[in-house]
Amino acid sequence: MVFPEVITGHVGGAAVAIDPQANRHAVYFPGTGERIAFLQEDNIAAVTKAVNCARDSFDSGNWSRAPTSSRQAVFRGGAKLIREHAEELGLMECLCAGLPASHLASRQVPRAADNLEFFADYIGVMAGETFEQLAGYQTSVTRQPAGVAALFAPWNAPLALASMQIASCLAFGNTCVLKPSEFTPVSVLKMVDLLEQAGLPPGTINVVNGCGTVTGAALASSPDINRIAFTGGSNTARRVMAAAAKQLTPVHFELGGKSANIIFDDADFDQAVDGSLVNIFSNSGQICIAGSRILVQRGIAARFVETFVKRAQALRVGNPLDPATEVGPMAFKTHWQRVLDHIDKAKLEGATLLCGGEPLTTLGDGYFVAPTVFQVNSNQLSLCQEEVFGPVVSIQIFDEDEEAFSLANDSRFGLVGYCWTTSLARSQAFRQKVDAGTLWVNTPLARDLRAPFGGFKESGIGRDGPRQAAEFFTEEKATITAIDKIPIRKMGDTANTDTGK
Structure with missing residues (x-):
């Protein structure tokens, strides 16, 4: 073209x-x-x-x-x-x-x-x-x-x-x-x-x-x-x-958003893994609705982390013109550098790098970033509070349901949230307690145009x-509109002393 x-x-x-x-x-x-x-x-x-x-x-x-x-x-x-x-x-x-x-x-x-x-x-x-x-x-x-x-x-x-x-x-x-x-x-x-x-x-x-x-x-x-x-x-x-x-x-x-993706221990495991990959790596991570903070319950955490990282490493990164490409480049050079700066900052703050974390220079002069997964122990890291807008995700382990909801709300953003569970009670608690404009339960990125879309907070x-x-x-x-002629008070009419008319 x-x-x-x-x-x-x-x-x-x-x-x-x-x-x-x-x-x-x-x-x-x-x-x-x-x-x-x-x-x-x-x-x-x-x-x-x-x-x-x-x-x-x-x-x-x-x-x-x-x-x-x-x-x-x-x-x-x-x-x-x-x-x-x-x-x-x-x-x-x-x-x-x-x-x-x-x-x-x-x-x-x-x-x-x-x-x-x-x-x-x-x-x-x-x-x-x-x-x-x-x-x-x-x-x-x-x-x-x-x-x-x-x-x-x-x-x-x-x-x-x-x-x-x-x-x-x-x-x-x-x-x-x-x-x-x-x-x-x-x-x-x-x-x-x-x-x-x-x-x-x-x-x-x-x-x-x-x-x-x-x-x-x-x-x-x-x-x-x-x-x-x-x-x-x-x-x-x-x-x-x-x-x-x-x-x-x-x-x-x-x-923007910094949305939580909560995975409970009763979730359909394969669905949760598939959906979590879609939530963060679609559009090369450059989406405001990215599930960029994965919160996984301790009982399934080790298995989830191992599976998720393996799948992230297998993502096909390359020329966006290639139909086989799953993750393309960042949209422009200054944004590419900004994403890399976020990665470097996460490393300095003590986040544990599980995969990626570098530019993919083997693909030429394009603005490519390797799909990057960090494990964190604190939601206060910059990685968990600032919108990266790239193929970068954090994983944090939680124990109790209330802890997950609290972590989800510990953000100045409130655009969307994700939840994976087979429990109706848990999904209802998620709906009631997470402060975000759109919530997805057991699905990634579905949208009914009749429903409102927008965010809480910033x-x-x-x-x-x-x-x-x-x-x-x-x-x-x-x-x-008056349907028939109505009586109107005659102000200034000296011939009529009834001020109520």
Whole structure:
């Protein structure tokens, strides 16, 4: 696949013109470290132009006042085109993000289409409310689109997560300015093109590119943005929130995690091992829902550790273009180095290295890290408190159930949690006592789009989900109508001295 030499944004239904004076960022293939293109950075003026275009599009009513059936048709048509271009989109995602092709084929690209189809269905069954309890009056409650949204998509799963933001926002008639990661812009731009081919009016989605300190800061601080949805790290979220606070712009954050994966001694052992490997090594460990803290009960700990480490050492690490690859590279070089720094810190703090713990230089100049397993005796190690976002996991042994729940909650994050047990009582205790937005029992990574998704504590603000998206991306309006002529007090009528009328 050949990319343009310079990748630019997308405003008003067309690619932004190349500006020789604009800053440029190199985009690399993580599997080899080779540069595949340059990305043109959008400055404040360029971001303002994109926001103004989104505002003009919203005010035109071409999308904001379009019939529900028209929005449904665009979403379903876009989903169809995404499926038809799945191979191309998957290759783009693989070349920019380094995601293994096998993972893309089975999860990421289909999910982008699923997100659009789901919201197409949902807006078809939404209803307002009518109240008639107040005699002589009818009160109707309706929703209208909030306006222009700023969407910040992450680099670890560009298609899947950007499509959720787009679907959640556009379904209710909003327009948007989308900023993908400067490391992974290509597949998102292609998805926007496919949506416009499906009939999305130009200017409904506008894409700006660049780093967070320039492009992101300009977008987050724009006074013409009505909503901000951000997926990424908590430190960046704080800066986005500070910028949004100046305009009192509502924010929705889906942030990081340091999630516990509890394995009780009555668990289906093989299922627990299989699920625990999937929970941490999927997407090369670069997922916010990673089960990166394994807590295993002492009675099965020795057997579990031996089996898990053996399987981790057997994982096929390599070129993400190879369908046999199970673990690919880190998405970009600075993140690769950050993961290695976490590993070095864990060693210095006394964690016991069981396997991995090093870069895989035998695979060339790509950003590869060997699947890494540590055993720890304390949950206070940095490895257990900081999000590594790579193929690195800690294993800690516990004795009593309450100890496991306490360890699970000993984190500033609270995104998800995992539990493996054949006991209904234990699974219910897990549900009641672990503070996380999504809990999985005896399964890895399943998701029903009707259910809310989001985190406790520093894992986010708000929830993804259809009802939650409707509440965030719309303004609710109550209209009270008098059914018949009603008596109204005649203020200022000097001919009438009865002030009660």
